[in-house]
Amino acid sequence: MMTPDEVVTAFNRNLNGDDQEITFWVYLPAAHGGMLTTKYCETLKRFDLSVKKSDAIEQLLEEQRTFRTSSWTNIVMVAPCAVLKDFNWMPQELTEVTIEDLVDISEDKVIEYMKYLPSLKEENMVEGQNAYIRIYGDHLEIFPEQMGNVLSFDDAVSYAKECLKNKNYDIDFRTLVTPPEIDRYNERLVNNVETINNCLSKVITVEFSNGDSVTLDSQRMIKWVEESEENEGEFVFNIDDNLPDFVSMIEDYVRVICREVTITAGDKQVTVDVREGKRATIDKDETFNVIKQLIMSSDEETEHVITPVYQGDYPLVGTLKTYIALSIEDQTVWAYDNGTQILEADCVTGNVRGGHSTPTGIYYLTYKTTDATLRGYNNDGSKYASFVNYWMPFNGGIGFHDASWRYGKFGGEIYKTNGSHGCVNMRLADAETLYNFINEKIPIIVF
16 A cells, blocks of 8 residues: 555656656658658657646545544555545445546646747747649649648647656657648549549640641640639649640641642652642641540550541642642653552643643542543634543543544644643543543642
8 A cells, every 4th residue: 555645756756767758749840841740759858747646636535534533544555546445434436546646747847848849839830731733844743731730838738748647758749730631642632633644644746748747745735734713722624725726736837838749750759839729728626626535535545646637538738649640841641549650651731832731730530431522613613523432521621531633642742733622632541541540539730
């Protein structure tokens, strides 16, 4: 049995050993950027706690005076709990108290030490911060939540006293700090960042017919990311308002490069101007849809190479691979199928002296037929009717056809004085080859 004073003396001796360390765990602002760390602690040695009898023991002693005798007074049993009783007249219900109930820590002493802790000074306290989304370079990231260190000094003192009474010398004030409501694992933030970063990861390369290209990647698209007006703290990928400008840039470039086309004519490379009505233009809506679908796709594939979506079925774009070429100077017709020459033939074009020169330009077949009779007027006003096996008009009444009346004489300078009325006269075999190849989608380049 120990008296209350003996209990206090023993507890104080155990608690305030010469080498006893008491560690206070806190949040403190870091030296830069307002960040907060959880790895800072402060340690005090030889902390004089000034242990004293608690109010609880005095109350219990007062209750026992009711059962006082001359031989047993103020008896306290401590082991591991204390039972206060009168030995001769034991109450029906015994009162049990733990050892911690018998002692108290001097609040003044705790305050005396704690008031010097930097973490508990008001000027060093920082409010906590929720995790949030930010633009970092060319992508979004979640900036992690930051713990604050704002807490009540009085609450800290009470908590420290309670820890010390329980011989807990690692006093963690961080448990008193209210954590941020939104952390880095917040599902709403994570989904928002993943969705937009998936779009930003796409690389769309638009290739043009002249070999040039333009790339749409995160460096461009990060400018399309804006803060959401509907959901605070989130971002939106505003593709509908920004992608049209990119498509318009494609359109402008196509207009420039499609002012002319390049073809091979025998051993020559020829560049031909394309008049306004024949120039290729893009289908802006379809080009927009193709690019948007690739960007918004959840597929793992990120890199895509495309060409613009052109207006019409057979636009004239850059270097042609399939076409028919006619050189007035060379009096030659060539036909190319996907880059492979399938015909090179001498011809006779319109009579220059008679004012029937064959017009240059870019045309398409109007129709084709066999066994036709061509009718018209000669310069002297007389009529003519010429039978041909193959007839392929491409510019009004001007077209390719065989001309048996020339008796196999084609090419050279015949056209200057004895040419046609504007048509392209060819040998029968050559006209047949051309007839079997030509269709309404193949451009006819006359230069």
